[in-house]
Amino acid sequence: MFDLTGKKALVTGATGGLGGAIARTLHAQGASVALSGTRIESLEALAAELGERVVITPCNLADKESVEALVPAAEEKLGGLDILVNNAGVTRDNLFLRLKDEDWDSVIAINLTAAFRLSRAAVKSMMRRRYGRIISIGSVVGTSGNPGQGNYAASKAGLIGMSKALAAEVASRNITVNVVSPGFIESPMTQALNDKQREGILSDVPMGRLGAGVDVAAAVAYLASGEAAYVTGQTLHVNGGMTMI
Amino acid sequence: MSDVAERVKKIVVEHLGVEPEKVVDGANFIEDLGADSLDTVELVMAFEEEFGVEIPDDAAETIVTVGDAVKFLSKSA
Numbered sequence: 538m539f540d541l542t543g544k545k546a547l548v549t550g551a552t553g554g555l556g557g558a559i560a561r562t563l564h565a566q567g568a569s570v571a572l573s574g575t576r577i578e579s580l581e582a583l584a585a586e587l588g589e590r591v592v593i594t595p596c597n598l599a600d601k602e603s604v605e606a607l608v609p610a611a612e613e614k615l616g617g618l619d620i621l622v623n624n625a626g627v628t629r630d631n632l633f634l635r636l637k638d639e640d641w642d643s644v645i646a647i648n649l650t651a652a653f654r655l656s657r658a659a660v661k662s663m664m665r666r667r668y669g670r671i672i673s674i675g676s677v678v679g680t681s682g683n684p685g686q687g688n689y690a691a692s693k694a695g696l697i698g699m700s701k702a703l704a705a706e707v708a709s710r711n712i713t714v715n716v717v718s719p720g721f722i723e724s725p726m727t728q729a730l731n732d733k734q735r736e737g738i739l740s741d742v743p744m745g746r747l748g749a750g751v752d753v754a755a756a757v758a759y760l761a762s763g764e765a766a767y768v769t770g771q772t773l774h775v776n777g778g779m780t781m782i
Numbered sequence: 783m784s785d786v787a788e789r790v791k792k793i794v795v796e797h798l799g800v801e802p803e804k805v806v807d808g809a810n811f812i813e814d815l816g817a818d819s820l821d822t823v824e825l826v827m828a829f830e831e832e833f834g835v836e837i838p839d840d841a842a843e844t845i846v847t848v849g850d851a852v853k854f855l856s857k858s859a
Contacts, residue, residue, distance in 0.1 A: 661827065664820075664824060664827075665824075665827070706820060707820070709818075709820070710820070
């Protein structure tokens with residue numbers, strides 16, 4: 538089950554906590570993986586750890602030209618692209634009244650617009666090959682909202698709508714488009730929370746713990762696999778029961 | 783029939799899975815040949831590949847029949 542041997546995957550934000558776990562899991566299932574991110578040393582370290590079937594494709598998702606070049610670069614280095622994981626994301630949290638235009642624009646640009654451009658580029662060759670898996674990493678706050686994250690929540694909700702529209706367009710070409718929506722996962726992003734915030738969060742999670750990167754990565758591996766062929770336009774929530782929708 | 787027309791018709795037949803005799807100059811991809819809008823995008827991509835040209839979006843929108851494609855590609859190929 539969930540064998541990805543011979544499949545070619547591109548993971549953005551691969552040097553982050555979640556992206557690293559996703560890249561490792563897809564690789565462990567047999568996929569060849571292109572690791573993308575801005576920190577080249579971290580990309581190289583992860584590539585060295587994984588050994589074979591791995592290439593690095595650095596990219597600054599805030600830069601349009603850099604984004605446009607990423608999918609062609611990954612396709613060239615891997616010899617095609619079967620799986621795109623839009624994982625990279627940033628936060629610029631602030632109360633809505635204090636949210637600056639720059640904070641809004643940069644979060645939308647990296648979390649949503651880059652995912653749009655990468656998906657548009659990837660779907661072109663996936664259509665030709667009549668096979669593809671596009672998986673975007675959303676967030677529970679895209680569905681539930683969260684104070685202080687108007688920009689982030691909007692970007693993650695945007696991914697869901699975008700994925701549904703694209704899923705409907707390309708389903709006949711054997712391409713599935715889905716969102717994996719994590720709750721609170723152990724990562725540099727959640728490590729920035731103080732103890733009180735952590736306690737508050739955990740009281741809302743029936744599972745009583747933060748999620749691990751592998752919890753999310755396993756959901757990605759499932760949606761990337763042949764077994765998930767009939768699943769498209771969906772949001773798979775991985776949140777320890779925090780929000781049940 | 784010109785070489786361009788030959789190649790265009792071959793692509794259309796293969797891609798849309800239609801009878802070759804239906805692929806006449808006046809045939810509208812969507813109305814006569816059963817293409818959906820995504821098929822028309824794919825056809826344009828296939829033409830680009832076959833003829834090694836780039837078909838800009840505004841030009842692609844004007845290619846609605848087999849004859850339109852032949853005419854456009856004869857000019858640019």
